[in-house]
Amino acid sequence: MKKIISGENEITLRLLAKDKLALFSLAIIVLFILMAIFAPYIAPYPEEGEGKPVPEQRFIPPSIEHPFGTDYLGRDILSRIIFGARISLSVGIFVVICAIFIGTPLGLIAGYYGGKVDEILMRATDVFLSFPSLLFAIALVASLGPGLFNAMLSLAITWWPWYTRLARAQAVSIKEQPFILASKAMGVSGIRIVFKHILPNSLTPIIVQGTMDMSSAILAEAGLSFIGLGAQAPSPEWGLMVSTGRIYLLNYWWFPVFPGLAIFLIALAFNLFGDCLRDILDPKTRKFRGITF
Amino acid sequence: MLEVKNLSKYYFKRIGFLGKKETIKAVDNVSFEIEKGESVGLVGETGCGKSTLARCILRIEKPTAGEIIFDRKNVFKMKGKEILEYCRSVQIVFQNPYTSLDPRLTIKESLLEPLTIHFKEEKRNLMNRIYELLKIVGLEDSVLNRYPHELSGGQNQRVAIARAISLNPKLLVLDEPTSSLDVSVQAMILNLLKEIQEKLNLSYLFISHDLSVIKYITNKVIVMYSGKFVEKGYTERVLDKPYHPYTKMLLEALPIPEPKNRRSRPINSLHINGLGECVFYSRCPYKSEVCEKRTPNLVEVEEEHFVACHSI
Numbered sequence: 078m079k080k081i082i083s084g085e086n087e088i089t090l091r092l093l094a095k096d097k098l099a100l101f102s103l104a105i106i107v108l109f110i111l112m113a114i115f116a117p118y119i120a121p122y123p124e125e126g127e128g129k130p131v132p133e134q135r136f137i138p139p140s141i142e143h144p145f146g147t148d149y150l151g152r153d154i155l156s157r158i159i160f161g162a163r164i165s166l167s168v169g170i171f172v173v174i175c176a177i178f179i180g181t182p183l184g185l186i187a188g189y190y191g192g193k194v195d196e197i198l199m200r201a202t203d204v205f206l207s208f209p210s211l212l213f214a215i216a217l218v219a220s221l222g223p224g225l226f227n228a229m230l231s232l233a234i235t236w237w238p239w240y241t242r243l244a245r246a247q248a249v250s251i252k253e254q255p256f257i258l259a260s261k262a263m264g265v266s267g268i269r270i271v272f273k274h275i276l277p278n279s280l281t282p283i284i285v286q287g288t289m290d291m292s293s294a295i296l297a298e299a300g301l302s303f304i305g306l307g308a309q310a311p312s313p314e315w316g317l318m319v320s321t322g323r324i325y326l327l328n329y330w331w332f333p334v335f336p337g338l339a340i341f342l343i344a345l346a347f348n349l350f351g352d353c354l355r356d357i358l359d360p361k362t363r364k365f366r367g368i369t370f
Numbered sequence: 371m372l373e374v375k376n377l378s379k380y381y382f383k384r385i386g387f388l389g390k391k392e393t394i395k396a397v398d399n400v401s402f403e404i405e406k407g408e409s410v411g412l413v414g415e416t417g418c419g420k421s422t423l424a425r426c427i428l429r430i431e432k433p434t435a436g437e438i439i440f441d442r443k444n445v446f447k448m449k450g451k452e453i454l455e456y457c458r459s460v461q462i463v464f465q466n467p468y469t470s471l472d473p474r475l476t477i478k479e480s481l482l483e484p485l486t487i488h489f490k491e492e493k494r495n496l497m498n499r500i501y502e503l504l505k506i507v508g509l510e511d512s513v514l515n516r517y518p519h520e521l522s523g524g525q526n527q528r529v530a531i532a533r534a535i536s537l538n539p540k541l542l543v544l545d546e547p548t549s550s551l552d553v554s555v556q557a558m559i560l561n562l563l564k565e566i567q568e569k570l571n572l573s574y575l576f577i578s579h580d581l582s583v584i585k586y587i588t589n590k591v592i593v594m595y596s597g598k599f600v601e602k603g604y605t606e607r608v609l610d611k612p613y614h615p616y617t618k619m620l621l622e623a624l625p626i627p628e629p630k631n632r633r634s635r636p637i638n639s640l641h642i643n644g645l646g647e648c649v650f651y652s653r654c655p656y657k658s659e660v661c662e663k664r665t666p667n668l669v670e671v672e673e674e675h676f677v678a679c680h681s682i
Binding site for chain 1: 425428429430453454457458460461462464465466469470471472473474475483484487488530533537
């Protein structure tokens with residue numbers, strides 16, 4: 078006999094378990110997370126991963142001792158990529174979480190209260206959105222000074238307006254629902270309605286957007302590091318590794334290619350997972366993925 | 371107890387960017403009162419302003435003009451504690467029970483919310499109150515840990531009713547509480563509402579477009595058309611001997627549960643042939659010149675029976 082399903086969350090989980098693409102991308106994400114957590118234990122040469130140069134073994138092509146070869150300072154590239162996962166993932170998580178924490182409450186308040194509050198908040202976000210976000214981030218880092226933390230900070234600052242818009246749209250559509258009107262009639266305060274009723278009911282698209290933004294944030298940070306505004310040497314940041322490796326591309330291809338592949342893989346995984354999540358959470362797109370329940 | 375005086379709610383809509391402002395009169399200069407223990411029906415078609423009126427009474431919308439007096443206090447001039455007290459006194463039950471409960475909260479959480487806001491008491495006492503409420507509306511305790519989508523429409527509506535009466539209100543606004551339910555469930559909910567009214571000595575403002583429901587549950591009725599009251603009085607008398615052509619039309623459109631006497635008299639839909647001052651002008655079969663020029667006022671044609679029509 079089939080178990081009776083309770084709650085929308087369980088349906089989501091069951092659908093996820095049936096979706097091969099979602100499972101595949103989730104597996105990659107989990108793999109990278111494990112890599113980041115256990116970097117010192119997994120990496121074949123932890124010291125080199127953290128930046129210790131070994132001049133006598135420069136540019137060794139991929140081999141059994143060094144599966145991804147070594148770089149211009151003789152460091153094992155695999156170890157450096159494993160340590161780099163820590164940076165990339167923490168950047169992604171930091172930027173997205175900051176953006177969600179700043180953007181969502183503002184959007185919900187703008188959408189729920191409407192009127193002047195809405196006007197002021199949304200025009201402010203329009204100002205932020207009127208710049209291309211990466212360009213804006215570059216300008217911010219340039220004024221704050223290059224560095225990993227500054228890069229993360231400026232990415233977070235350019236990212237939150239998207240969540241404000243998303244959350245506002247959610248709040249506007251939910252606030253006319255009878256259960257909100259009922260709470261109003263019971264004398265529930267506005268702030269409580271926003272955070273107790275509207276927030277939980279508008280989380281789904283925000284989580285989906287967050288998952289997909291993880292990849293954009295990682296890419297953007299790699300880009301900033303590539304042009305020298307993000308992480309600084311000897312950090313094993315992937316964008317930085319691609320950047321220093323690119324002049325050796327013709328002679329020692331493995332130096333820029335493997336970190337590049339790492340960026341590609343993690344960005345792809347988050348993007349695919351976000352995509353699957355969105356399709357599963359939206360009943361209308363469920364059937365297009367060939368999933369029935 | 372509740373007195374609505376010359377209440378109006380207009381919405382303004384601008385056509386185009388610099389276009390003229392258009393006024394939509396959702397509720398236009400209406401007055402009525404509800405006494406303790408009385409149940410007043412409000413009938414009218416979709417979009418005639420019934421729900422807007424209900425929202426004004428619940429303080430969800432601010433009226434453009436007029437006032438609402440509750441127990442000798444002006445509702446829209448209340449402050450702080452008075453507002454909370456008013457919230458306790460007047461509650462609402464909505465049409466669609468699935469959307470009137472937060473889908474992310476369990477039934478217990480939904481029921482606890484108003485209680486925790488209004489009564490600063492221990493959770494144990496509040497839970498006792500909830501068990502008591504469930505008994506009144508005829509639900510078992512096992513629903514408490516479920517979510518609204520796991521319950522049937524009738525069960526959800528019982529929960530909504532339980533939540534509405536949890537604050538010991540004096541007036542319950544029922545905004546078509548049965549129209550989205552199955553016919554058999556409708557009857558049960560109506561009986562429940564009647565029972566509760568007698569037990570708790572509540573006043574009802576019962577909004578509906580179903581005259582048979584109105585007949586069953588109310589003792590006074592107001593017929594609304596396009597934001598105005600066209601007829602009001604005791605339910606029996608209004609429904610037995612309607613004066614206003616719109617009320618007559620509504621009654622004629624009622625289906626008769628007897629196939630032999632079946633008739634087909636749909637309400638003639640909007641065919642506008644000139645707008646008059648009387649809101650019903652375009653659809654009225656008895657219209658005359660006066661109707662085009664003057665707005666009819668509510669006139670007492672019989673004792674406690676008011677009609678707004680020139681042709682009487």
